[in-house]
Amino acid sequence: MPETLRKTFAKWHHWIGVFCASLLAIFCLTGGLCTIGPAFDHWVSPLPPSISKVFHTPSAESVAVATEYMEQTRGEAPAFLRLPTPQDPVFRLIRYDGNAFQTILSLHPETGLPFKDKPSLETGFFIALHSTLYLNRKVIDFIGLFVSLAGLGAVISGILIHWKRLKSDFQLLRLFSPTPRRALDFHLFCTLIALPFLLTALVTGVWIESQHLVEDFSPRPVISVTETESQKNLPAHLPPEAYKELYQAGAHYWGKDNQGFFLIAPHQALLVPSDGKSISLTRPHLALTQIGVKSWNIAPSTDKNISLTAFVKGLHLMRWATGEMRWVVSLSAVLLWAALGAGSFLLLMKQRSALNRRNACPSRSDKIAFSFAESFALSAFGLLPLTLLGLLWLEWLSPKIPLSLSIHAPQGRVDAFFCVWIGLSLIGLAFSLFRWVGSFPFADKALRLLWKITLKGSVFFALALPFITLLGREWRHLPLLPNTASLLLEGHFVLFGLILFMCIRKNT
Secondary structure, rough: OOHHHHHHHHHHHHHHHHHHHHHHHHHHHHHHHHHHHHHHHHHOOOOOOOOOOOOOOOHHHHHHHHHHHHOOOOOOOOOEEEEEOOOOOOEEEEOOOOEEEEEEEOOOOOOOOOOOOOOOOHHHHHHHHOOOHHHHHHHHHHHHHHHHHHHHHHHHHHHHOOOOOOHHHHHOOOOOOHHHHHHHHHHHHHHHHHHHHHHHHHHHHHHHHHHHHHHHHHOOOOOOOHHHHHHHOOOOOOOOHHHHHHHHHHHHHHHHEEEEEEOOOOOOOOEEOOOOOOOOOOOOOOOEEOOOOOOOEEEEEOOOOOOOHHHHHHOOOOOOOOOOOOHHHHHHHHHHHHHHHHHHOOOOOOOHHHHHOOOOOOOOHHHHHHHHHHHHHHHHHHHHHHHHHHHHHHHHHHHHHOOOOOOHHHHHHHHHHHHHHHHHHHHHHHHHHHOOOOOEEEEEEHHHHHHHHHHHHHOOOOOOOOHHHHHHHHOOOOOOOOOHHHHHHHHHHHHHHHHHHHHHHHOO
């Protein structure tokens, strides 16, 4: 490769990569938690000892009782009743409030009746943070398309840069060497492991976000009054017998253990199977329509053609990863976050040393670009894990928090998370910009102190979280020994803390 072309690729990989990596790190952490949603829900809101941990297929009678509670929450917003699975052996009644999916009731798998459960911040928060960042739909579509395209460019340019030296770099792999070499080795090693998942997410992300933008800016078809009236084919209240018939039909089509969830909306009632039951990675379903006073028509989805967009979306949502494979996807997300962080730290170290040379005369644009890159990296690789881990600590300590505090409610914890994360990110950006102003000599020390607090605080929270979990089981009246899924999830926290510790060793 010509040297000039290699330098062009290197500049693209460095500067586009560092801004893209900061946003991609958010999607990695939240997406990794989304793939192991049931295990995370059990960790946040453990099941009481009265519920058997052994999975039993729910009876049609318990399904009929549980659907009564779904009917009570029926409105303009869709409601979901997630059926018991081996990973999550209880009914979960979920509502979508426009931003996040929130579990409003947990129901007993044998009776269909609700059991006492505290309001908790479950996987729905991370699904919303991953898919929308709590922003406007069109804004997040632009951001997602930029991140996907820039990420693809950074990956391809990185492969072209390191292709000839890849073998020698891995032969000299030293994860405990001095800081610049350690950061490069972490970047190469973790990226190579997570590269298949990264390419899958980026390529499918480009397709999905481009389709969303086309839908957003294309003219919407005018719906006639007759079409609108034809959709209103559901009564105000569906009896339990209708859901019972729908559940039995689903058991006939997919098997009793492969049921996914009920979806009830103003114009439709559907039963959807669990993930991985369709080779096209789409969502087949059974639709319920009323044809008489007490007679129902249950029909499968009529679209026989495999939609390319639906297939790509199923690929992006990892519907092919079931069971233990979801833990592999989650682990690769942690490693990818480490790779992005190591690459960003390496660029910032090199750029800082270049700006601080005695004979260097950096321009104002170079200083501003470095300040924004540093603040983005601080937000994604320092403050985001610190606030997320603090949120998880708050979840486990919430039984000891007085009920009068608004932070006890899930929405209060979401507001606290965004206030702390965005507030500290803006403070870091201000310190980084003030560093270049002569009248604020304290800014550089303050920024270094903020880096130390966030990184070392994240290490402490990640490594201590399994211990507080084990101690907290006592006041939750749970068995002292957690289940395998909880141990695997806490192992992720330990690995996350060790990676952070190795990245900051001898550097802060």
